[in-house]
Amino acid sequence: MPIPQTAYSAIEHHGAVDGVTGSCHELMIDADNSVLIDCGLFQGAEVSGAGAGANQLAIDFAVDKVRALLVTHCHIDHVGRIPYLVAAGFRGPIFCSEPTAHLLPLVLEDAMAVGISKDRHLIEPFIELINGRIVAVPYAQWRVVPLAQDAGSALQVKFNPAGHILGSAYIECDVAAGKQKQRIVFSGDLGGPFTPLLPAPKSPYRADVLVLESTYGDRLHENRKQRQARLQALIGRCLQNSGVILIPAFSIGRTQELLYELEDIIHRHKTEAVAKGLLWQDMEIIVDSPLASRFTEVYKQLKPYWDAEAKARVRAGRHPLAFEQLTTVNNHHDHLAAVSYLQKTAKPCIVIAAGGMCAGGRIVNYLKALIEDQRTDILLVGYQAAGTPGRDIQQFGPKHGYVELDGRRYTIKAGVYALSGYSAHADKNSLLRFVKGMRKKPDEIRLIHGDDTAKKALQQALAELFPEIRVLIP
Known part of the structure; x- marks a missing residue:
């Protein structure tokens, strides 16, 4: 123009x-x-x-x-x-x-x-x-x-x-x-x-x-202390359903920031219960995105560009982007196996998968498998552009409307929560x-x-x- x-x-x-x-x-x-x-x-x-x-x-x-x-x-x-x-x-x-x-x-x-x-x-x-x-x-x-x-x-x-x-x-x-x-x-x-x-x-x-x-x-966004507390509270609330928490996230930036925040929550609350029968230190976090894994490795290589707080955590022996509760899924076979397993078991865990607006990427398969399960919760942590499935989930999810994924309508029975502070x-x-x-x-x-x-x-x-x-x- x-x-x-x-x-x-x-x-x-x-x-x-x-x-x-x-x-x-x-x-x-x-x-x-x-x-x-x-x-x-x-x-x-x-x-x-x-x-x-x-x-x-x-x-x-x-x-x-x-x-x-x-x-x-x-x-x-x-x-x-x-x-x-x-x-x-x-x-x-x-x-x-x-x-x-x-x-x-x-x-x-x-x-x-x-x-x-x-x-x-x-x-x-x-x-x-x-x-x-x-x-x-x-x-x-x-x-x-x-x-x-x-x-x-x-x-x-x-x-x-x-x-x-x-x-x-x-x-x-x-x-x-x-x-x-x-x-x-x-x-x-x-x-x-x-x-x-x-x-x-x-x-x-x-x-x-x-x-x-x-x-x-x-x-206006929440400040960092507020949004981390809200993230922690929402995870606890969602896991009361004994189901899967799905977080659509961009492979670069958002995924690494979420891992950084989750590592800190787990570090501070290791032996506390996040839900009945589940301690924070035992909660599995799955990152299902080969690209996100590659970006995370580059993020780790570029520590000189991190802020002072992150560098201090590394000096203290912590690993903000590679902690023991973290599982990465890389190849397509393992991705399909993970989707199938969680669809059958609804094992309480957090899945971070690309892409951030649900318009493509591996998050779509998780949504198709789990969005109609009431035990599932979806946390939207970034901007959802008009016309994307993410915007439809954000807008119609609380009313249990529907979203179209790969040409099929899915009723949104999962809980839907927005955490704009993590934008x-x-x-x-x-x-x-x-x-x-x-x-x-x-x-x-x-x-x-x-x-x-x-x-x-x-x-x-x-x-x-x-x-x-x-x-x-x-």
Whole structure:
């Protein structure tokens, strides 16, 4: 969706305009040069500015002047269309933070296998190509982005920790086009101040234009102590049913944060009863996602990027992401066996499985097997986009409505609970603090990556706090 401007630099939004997925924004440096910030998949019922459906994959904008791709983080709704971007003719480098450089090839390998082809002869050359394109940039260091020769323009970028998932960043872009100089900041997805494992994001010093996410622009999260207590209480309540607790979670970020929190609860309450006849130290936690297991291994390798609390736990001899109650399921045969076993026995345990919005991944098989069992409980710990099964479960589950999974309707007899405090996204107050913390406030803020109600609520709050700032909803 082009935003009319009289001079460069200009911004065009190709996704995450009418919803929260498909993030893709083009920063036009001059008439011959631009860069993309993210290139993600649309999910659920969301559409792009051009009216593209949720399953749209083809790149519907010209890429001949796109000199580089800047990646804020490697969630699929921010990077999932990179294979299609390359197929459309993009030949430039891919700039990202150092941790993202480790994670991105894994994400794209999985995205290729799920959405394009399982043929290793196709996947491996593509991943090799991507590895050759990645430029890993240390946090808080300026890096020049090469533009066309004789452009007369220049671009420098800096990645700063965003606290959303490991490697996530907001990106500062210093643009010099002719006599005009601007600093444009793209927030990517911001985390809250108490995200497990990750330091909280710090505001940039200044910006002329801020492109800001608004996923939870109309809501407040519980603080970390409250949400951990609620997680603990909900697990105890659910296990009174002597059934399975299903937690749909993204393989990267959410899964590791949940493991971190569960390890802490078990550590502090080992010999206490979580339910009749079951101690916390004896409760099994199953992570059923090969991708999540691979990401967890990378998370462990990247301990230098953990926050001070997590590092202190490691020094004390604890293993926040690899504790003894944890079982991982990797191959498909074991996955089907686990689903069948739990369907027959309803053994009290916690299952964390991909994907986070129940639109695909191994969680779907667990839901099909267990959602009509009253002993089952479903904990939703992240945002559920419109048009996804997760949103239907969240909306209709408490009324024992139905959800459609793989073309069949299932009555939701399981208990359904939402734990929005475990969202990896900043809430309304954290988004406002991000702007408040800037020493030189932007002239313009553009709100993206949110439902209409969230964007409008955040727009109003920003306008009240900063009447001198122009707050736009593209």
